[in-house]
Each structure stands twice: as structure tokens, then as C-alpha cells.
Amino acid sequence: MPAQPRPSGAEYAIEAEDLHRTYSLRTGWLRPRRTEVTAVRGISFQVRPGELFGLLGPNGAGKSTTIKMLNTLLLPTSGTARIHGHDVARDTSEVRRRIGYVFGGDRGLYERLSALDNLRYFAELYGVEPRVQRARIAELLERVSLNGRENERVEGYSRGMRQRLHIARGLLHDPDVLFLDEPSIGVDPVAARDLRETVADLRATGTTVLLTTHYMAEADELCDRIAVIAKGTLQAIGTPEELKSRVRTRDVLDIEVFGLDEARLAPLRALPGVLSATLEEGAGRQTLTVQSARGTDLHQRVLNALSGVRVGRVVSREPSLEDAYVAIVEEAGDRSAGDGPAAGEAPGARTAVAA
Structure with a gap:
């Protein structure tokens, strides 16, 4: 069902304009020194009311x-962010009345209740x-398919529940x-499907959703x-099809392998015509994905x-979208190869893409 946007005086539900965030870290013990790490470097985007917007990386x-x-938990070092026209730094109370925050994992609930x-x-x-x-809670229990189980202690719930x-x-x-910050992390496939249905149903209410996921x-x-x-x-930003x-001009080869390590990938990536190779x-198994230019017959050489x-x-x-994502992230890595790892990323770390 198409979303029914809620009335608002602002054109966008979420606006980010040239957001930067820099952290100051203290390193060393005998001779401590402070270093600055930039986690966000000038991000800008807008989300329309009623839109389900994904943030991947x-x-x-x-x-x-x-x-x-x-969502007001951190102040930007520079730049501005607004929720329905309200600045997250200046109008914090108003912003918090308008937002909800759901994160993956087991934190945030009282298990013995x-x-x-x-x-x-x-x-x-x-x-x-x-x-x-009472009416609001009953409505939400039905929406998330927990009606009939509401009197059970949370400690007995599955991760999906x-x-x-x-x-x-x-x-x-x-x-x-x-x-929604990685809501389906660690959830089994059946529970993940139920979660996706719950999230998709939010469109009918006109709720704007910003979703992060590795799936x-x-x-x-x-x-x-x-x-x-x-x-x-x-x-990059656009619809999934965009x-x-x-990567529409690429061919993709998926190969099930056993015992392949990163050292064996180097000669494979060096093959003429190979655009990327990820493991x-x-x-109990590994999947090697090789992208090549459309029409390049690499099957036997790989x-x-x-x-x-x-x-x-x-x-x-x-x-697929995963192939496009891998290509975009690898292109970003190639462009900034001399810049060192991003904040929170270990040197030499590779992108892990979940199926």
C-alpha cells in the first residue's frame, strides 16, 4: 500500500546538510597525545515524508x-540536520517528540518483565x-504480531520476538x-521475514523510516x-534499480569454494577483465563472487x-543490489587508498557483505 504522508509544514521529513563529525582520541599512557578522527565527512541527503530510506555501508x-x-544523540561538529524542519541541535526536545529509535540486539528491554x-x-x-x-499498546501488539504473548516474560522470547x-x-x-538501526541482525530467516513485513506495513501509516542494514x-x-x-x-544515492x-554492464560469477584464503585471491583479481572478486x-562454505565486463568469458580462466x-x-x-553495493564501496576504497582506514575500521579490513 502506498504511504500516506503525515501533514507537515516541512518539505522533507529528514534533512542532512554537509554533516561532519570529528572525534578526539587520547592515545598512549606514558606520553599521551590526542588525535582527531573524522567519522563523517560532509554528508548531505533528504528523505521525503512517508519514505522508507536505506542507509548502507x-x-x-x-x-x-x-x-x-x-536523532540528537550526537551533536554535529559542523553542518546541520533537521527533522520535519526542526534543527536537531537547537530544537532537541521537539525533535525527540517526533522520532523513534530502534536498534538491533538484546539491549533496551527489561527481561524479567x-x-x-x-x-x-x-x-x-x-x-x-x-x-x-491501553488502546495504543493493544494496537501495537497486534501490529507486531505479539498479541496473545504479551503477558509472557521477555526473557523467554526469541530474538525475532x-x-x-x-x-x-x-x-x-x-x-x-x-x-531502525540493523533491526534484523542475528535473527533467523523466518523471524527476519516477519520483521520485514512489519517494517513494510509502516508505509500504510505514513511513518517515515530510515533503515540501516547489512542485508x-x-x-x-x-x-x-x-x-x-x-x-x-x-x-551513491538512488532507488534500488538505479x-x-x-553494474548492468557486468557479468557475475558465483562459485562455491572450500578453503580459499585471501592470499589466493590476489592472482585471481589480477586476471585481465576481472573488475572485482570478493569472498x-x-x-561451512564460502562463496566467491567475480565481477567482469559484460561479454568477457572468464569462466575457465577463473x-x-x-x-x-x-x-x-x-x-x-x-x-544484484549486493553487487552494486560491493562495486560502490570498492570504488570508494580505490579513490581513498592513501587516506588510511575510516574511523572504526581496522587497517586492512575488508567489507563484509551478508547474503
């Missing part, structure tokens, strides 16, 4: 720092009027904008538009380069 790219600046008691407690913290609390309860908690005060299929299915951040800067169009670790490595299934396919 590798670990250390600046996603979490950007979200924390938008029931789901119902958790929601009652947070409804009081959020200032939900007592006369509307906890994440749905997190979403209900974030919606208690009926926010205009909901920030490309999730972003492709849910998001109206996506921004990719790497090295603290915005590298981002995928960046993803799975449950297999020859894998001589001595046990090879399973080999599949040639059309590029």
Missing part, C-alpha cells in the same frame, strides 16, 4: 554516527497519555520518523531509495586460477 563507514546526529509491562513502562517514559495507553517488541516500543508515542536483499525489498556511505562520505543500473564466509581449491557449484547470473 561497511563497518566503520559512518552510518551509526550519522544516525546518532540525526512481560512485554505488556515493558510497553507500559516505556509509554510512561515517552509521555503517552494514560487515557490512550524481541526485535518486534523493540519496534512496538519505538512506535509507542506515534513518531513521525522511525530510525542487501532486505534493503532491495523494502527501501524506496538507498544511500551508500563509505569512508565517511556519501558515495543503483543496480551501475563471503557462510555456514577456474584455472582456483587450481588446488575444492570447487562446488558455479553459477552465472545478473548483477
Whole structure:
């Protein structure tokens, strides 16, 4: 169902203009010194009311720092951010009334309380009027499919149920904008599907959603538009189809391998015509993804380069959003190869892309 944007005097639900965030770190003990690390370097984007907007990027790219600046948990070093026209630095109280924040993991709930008691407690913290609390909580329990289980202690909930309860908690005060920071992390496939349905249903209410995730299929299915951040800067923005169009001129080869290491990837990446080669670790197996220019027949040369490595299934396919994401992030790495690692990223770390 298409979103029904909520009335607002502002054209955009979220605005980020030239956001920067620099951290001062103290290193050393005997001779301590301070160093500055720039986590976000001039990020700008806008999100329309009712839009489901994705923010993607590798670990250390600046996603979490950007979200924390938008939801008032961090002040920008420079630049401005607004929620429905309200500046996050000057109008903090008004911004907080308009936003909800849901993060992945087990934190943020009281395990020895029931789901119902958790929601009652947070409804009081959020200032939900007592006369509307009961109806609001009942509505949200039904929306996240926890009605009938609301009197059970949270300590007995599965991770997927906890994440749905997190979403209900974030919606208690009926926010205009909901920030979802990796809500499906560590959740099994069935629970992840239920979470995606819950998030997609928010469109019908006109809630603006900013979603961060490492799961490309999730972003492709849910998001109206996506921004990719790497090295603290915005590298690309557009609909999932627009981002995928960046790699339409490529062929993709997926190869199931066993026992391949990074050292064996170097000669493979050096093959003429290979644009990228990434290795993803799975449950007891690895998947090697090789991108090449359209029409370049690399099948046999790639297999020859894998001589001595046990090879399973080999599949040639059309590029996906994940392939576009990998290409965008690798291009960012090539452009800033001499700049050193981004904030929070270990030297030599590679981008990990989940299936």
C-alpha cells in the first residue's frame, strides 16, 4: 500500500546538510597525545515524508554516527540536520517528540518483565497519555504480531520476538520518523521475514523510516531509495534499480569454494577483465563472487586460477543490489587508498557483505 504522508509544514521529513563529525582520541599512557578522527565527512541527503530510506555501508563507514546526529544523540561538529524542519541541535526536545529509535540486539528491554509491562513502562517514559495507553499498546501488539504473548516474560522470547517488541516500543508515542538501526541482525530467516513485513506495513501509516542494514536483499525489498556511505562520505544515492543500473554492464560469477584464503585471491583479481572478486564466509562454505565486463568469458580462466581449491557449484547470473553495493564501496576504497582506514575500521579490513 502506498504511504500516506503525515501533514507537515516541512518539505522533507529528514534533512542532512554537509554533516561532519570529528572525534578526539587520547592515545598512549606514558606520553599521551590526542588525535582527531573524522567519522563523517560532509554528508548531505533528504528523505521525503512517508519514505522508507536505506542507509548502507561497511563497518566503520559512518552510518551509526550519522544516525546518532540525526536523532540528537550526537551533536554535529559542523553542518546541520533537521527533522520535519526542526534543527536537531537547537530544537532537541521537539525533535525527540517526533522520532523513534530502534536498534538491533538484546539491549533496551527489561527481561524479567512481560512485554505488556515493558510497553507500559516505556509509554510512561515517552509521555503517552494514560487515557490512550491501553488502546495504543493493544494496537501495537497486534501490529507486531505479539498479541496473545504479551503477558509472557521477555526473557523467554526469541530474538525475532524481541526485535518486534523493540519496534512496538519505538512506535509507542506515534513518531513521525522511525530510525531502525540493523533491526534484523542475528535473527533467523523466518523471524527476519516477519520483521520485514512489519517494517513494510509502516508505509500504510505514513511513518517515515530510515533503515540501516547489512542485508542487501532486505534493503532491495523494502527501501524506496538507498544511500551508500563509505569512508565517511556519501558515495551513491538512488532507488534500488538505479543503483543496480551501475553494474548492468557486468557479468557475475558465483562459485562455491572450500578453503580459499585471501592470499589466493590476489592472482585471481589480477586476471585481465576481472573488475572485482570478493569472498563471503557462510555456514561451512564460502562463496566467491567475480565481477567482469559484460561479454568477457572468464569462466575457465577463473577456474584455472582456483587450481588446488575444492570447487562446488558455479553459477552465472545478473548483477544484484549486493553487487552494486560491493562495486560502490570498492570504488570508494580505490579513490581513498592513501587516506588510511575510516574511523572504526581496522587497517586492512575488508567489507563484509551478508547474503
